[in-house]
Amino acid sequence: MEVNIEAKRILAVSISKLYASRTQRGGLRLHRSLLLSLVMRSARDIYHASRECEAPSEAQSAPEEPMDTGSSPEEASRQPEPQLATSGAETCSDSEEPASDAEEYDCEIAEDKENLSPARQSRKRRGKASAAPDFLPSKRARLEPGEERHAAPLGSCRAGAGDSLTTLSLNRVIPAF
Amino acid sequence: MAGPGGDMQWCFSQVKGAIDDDVAEADIISTVEFNHTGELLATGDKGGRVVIFQQEIENKNQPQFRSEYNVYSTFQSHEPEFDYLKSLEIEEKINKIRWLPQKNAAQFLLSTNDKTIKLWKISERDKRPEGYNLKEDDGRYKDPNSITSLQVPVLIPMDLMVEASPRRVFANAHTYHINSVSVNSDNETYLSADDLRINLWHLEITDRSFNIVDIKPANMEELTEVITAAEFHPHQCNTFVYSSSKGTIRLCDMRASALCDKHSKLFEEPENPSNRSFFSEIISSISDVKFSHNGRYMMTRDYLSVKIWDLNMENRPVETYQVHEYLRSKLCSLYENDCIFDKFECCWNGNDSVVMTGSYNNFFRMFDRGHRRDITLEASRENSKPMQVLKPRKVCTGGKRKKDEISVDSLDFNKKILHTAWHPQDNIIAVATTNNLYIFQDKVN
Numbered sequence: 001m002e003v004n005i006e007a008k009r010i011l012a013v014s015i016s017k018l019y020a021s022r023t024q025r026g027g028l029r030l031h032r033s034l035l036l037s038l039v040m041r042s043a044r045d046i047y048h049a050s051r052e053c054e055a056p057s058e059a060q061s062a063p064e065e066p067m068d069t070g071s072s073p074e075e076a077s078r079q080p081e082p083q084l085a086t087s088g089a090e091t092c093s094d095s096e097e098p099a100s101d102a103e104e105y106d107c108e109i110a111e112d113k114e115n116l117s118p119a120r121q122s123r124k125r126r127g128k129a130s131a132a133p134d135f136l137p138s139k140r141a142r143l144e145p146g147e148e149r150h151a152a153p154l155g156s157c158r159a160g161a162g163d164s165l166t167t168l169s170l171n172r173v174i175p176a177f
Numbered sequence: 178m179a180g181p182g183g184d185m186q187w188c189f190s191q192v193k194g195a196i197d198d199d200v201a202e203a204d205i206i207s208t209v210e211f212n213h214t215g216e217l218l219a220t221g222d223k224g225g226r227v228v229i230f231q232q233e234i235e236n237k238n239q240p241q242f243r244s245e246y247n248v249y250s251t252f253q254s255h256e257p258e259f260d261y262l263k264s265l266e267i268e269e270k271i272n273k274i275r276w277l278p279q280k281n282a283a284q285f286l287l288s289t290n291d292k293t294i295k296l297w298k299i300s301e302r303d304k305r306p307e308g309y310n311l312k313e314d315d316g317r318y319k320d321p322n323s324i325t326s327l328q329v330p331v332l333i334p335m336d337l338m339v340e341a342s343p344r345r346v347f348a349n350a351h352t353y354h355i356n357s358v359s360v361n362s363d364n365e366t367y368l369s370a371d372d373l374r375i376n377l378w379h380l381e382i383t384d385r386s387f388n389i390v391d392i393k394p395a396n397m398e399e400l401t402e403v404i405t406a407a408e409f410h411p412h413q414c415n416t417f418v419y420s421s422s423k424g425t426i427r428l429c430d431m432r433a434s435a436l437c438d439k440h441s442k443l444f445e446e447p448e449n450p451s452n453r454s455f456f457s458e459i460i461s462s463i464s465d466v467k468f469s470h471n472g473r474y475m476m477t478r479d480y481l482s483v484k485i486w487d488l489n490m491e492n493r494p495v496e497t498y499q500v501h502e503y504l505r506s507k508l509c510s511l512y513e514n515d516c517i518f519d520k521f522e523c524c525w526n527g528n529d530s531v532v533m534t535g536s537y538n539n540f541f542r543m544f545d546r547g548h549r550r551d552i553t554l555e556a557s558r559e560n561s562k563p564m565q566v567l568k569p570r571k572v573c574t575g576g577k578r579k580k581d582e583i584s585v586d587s588l589d590f591n592k593k594i595l596h597t598a599w600h601p602q603d604n605i606i607a608v609a610t611t612n613n614l615y616i617f618q619d620k621v622n
Contacts, residue, residue: 006509010455013513026291027265030353030372031403031422031462032518038458039512046455 007047194613206609212276215600221271225255252341296345370407424461464520535594
């Protein structure tokens with residue numbers, strides 16, 4: 001579907017713009033970040049809407065898919081975004097970020113999805129619809145030899161009044177200030 | 178040929194700035210503003226410098242006079258700073274310059290970067306004292322034993338020197354990036370606006386300001402709009418407007434309450450559903466708002482259009498002018514190359530009959546409200562012979578391209594005119610391309 005491809009492209013472009021704005025002189029521009037997040041939200045909604053139309057038979061993905069129509073629509077975004085964030089973050093010059101970003105996303109997903117226990121260390125693929133969108137790279141961060149993947153305790157990863165753009169959920173772009 | 182305003186014919190007058198195609202980032206012009214008489218023209222650039230030009234008029238008494246703007250003063254207004262707490266660099270780029278009405282021999286202007294506003298005094302010195310009792314003329318101190326008589330120093334003429342000195346620094350009042358300053362008609366106060374807040378200052382007091390608008394939500398995750406521009410009413414000292422990224426304008430009355438979060442009027446035009454796209458929100462964001470000189474109207478600029486609002490009618494603008502509607506189908510590319518975030522300004526002419534705004538390919542547009550005519554002109558070095566009449570330009574939107582038309586795909590999106598200014602009384606305009614300032618004049622002034 002053309003709209004789907006368009007939405008995917010716009011999402012990818014938007015994410016890269018968000019990352020580029022981190023290194024911009026003068027700091028993050030609130031207005032620009034807001035506009036980017038609005039575009040991303042439209043693109044994401046359309047992307048998910050068109051994917052739902054495409055794959056109505058994926059009923060077994062129910063635990064994850066209903067998040068799209070749930071009360072907090074941004075949860076659905078956390079699935080595609082972590083992969084983007086991880087891949088984008090890996091290209092950042094800041095080498096410490098990728099691992100912490102990935103862990104932060106992992107634990108946020110763990111917190112927000114009722115069916116997954118926080119201690120879970122791998123996410124089973126539940127079906128085609130919930131698999132990572134094909135344009136996004138693998139979601140798990142590379143581990144250094146000897147490192148272990150930990151499940152972070154609930155509630156410890158909230159950025160709160162964080163002042164750097166470590167979380168990328170649409171609504172969190174703004175609180176980066 | 179007759180242009181807007183009857184028989185206006187725009188001619189090239191001057192161009193300021195380097196001819197070099199390789200533009201230094203510090204030279205990019207970021208704001209242009211005439212003072213209240215039009216005698217002075219100030220520009221600010223990304224490097225934090227302010228350059229002021231002064232008008233020198235030849236043959237003022239003749240009907241067709243030629244005026245020239247020459248450099249009057251240049252100074253470094255803002256320097257780059259570093260916010261150590263947030264690990265952020267604060268750009269020195271001058272976002273806005275606003276002149277104060279002249280009260281005495283000196284001129285005053287407010288210039289602002291993202292965080293700090295400064296009041297500059299520009300004064301002339303054309304005399305110097307001579308004949309001090311204790312010092313020689315070259316400054317060396319005299320041997321006290323050699324002084325046998327007293328003399329009164331006299332002021333003797335000297336070459337004109339223009340000095341700029343910072344008289345006030347208004348700092349530390351904005352968490353977000355300042356986008357506007359506006360001087361009140363009471364000539365004592367002014368407002369400064371950032372993305373979420375508007376502060377009211379007194380020109381004499383730098384350690385305190387009043388917050389009059391605060392749209393920051395308790396939870397930043399609920400943020401849906403930001404303030405994009407603000408301006409005081411030209412005559413009513415209690416009234417100001419601010420525009421938002423959602424395409425709305427709020428008019429506030431400071432008499433109503435100390436905190437003007439509740440607007441007195443809300444100007445909003447319902448969106449045309451057939452124009453809905455991924456980018457609807459971006460292109461409806463207002464980049465500039467300007468009151469008309471008579472105070473009855475205000476003009477807003479969004480990405481594709483200019484709208485004129487009657488202050489007495491909130492539900493829709495009274496006039497809408499399409500600046501470059503042919504870009505509507507190109508929004509995705511303009512998003513990718515970042516042009517969709519460009520913030521175009523707009524301005525009124527002296528008698529509010531014509532409005533002007535910039536576009537791409539170094540084109541700028543004028544809309545004659547009375548005659549319902551519009552014209553597209555170009556600021557380029559090719560049309561820069563003295564008093565050369567500017568030829569109207571036309572963009573071909575589809576189908577067969579006529580001779581002299583330019584097709585949409587040939588437009589140069591790196592050449593954008595974001596800042597324009599119109600002389601408050603005469604038909605003289607200043608148009609800023611990336612790093613050059615063009616001055617055009619109506620042939621029959």
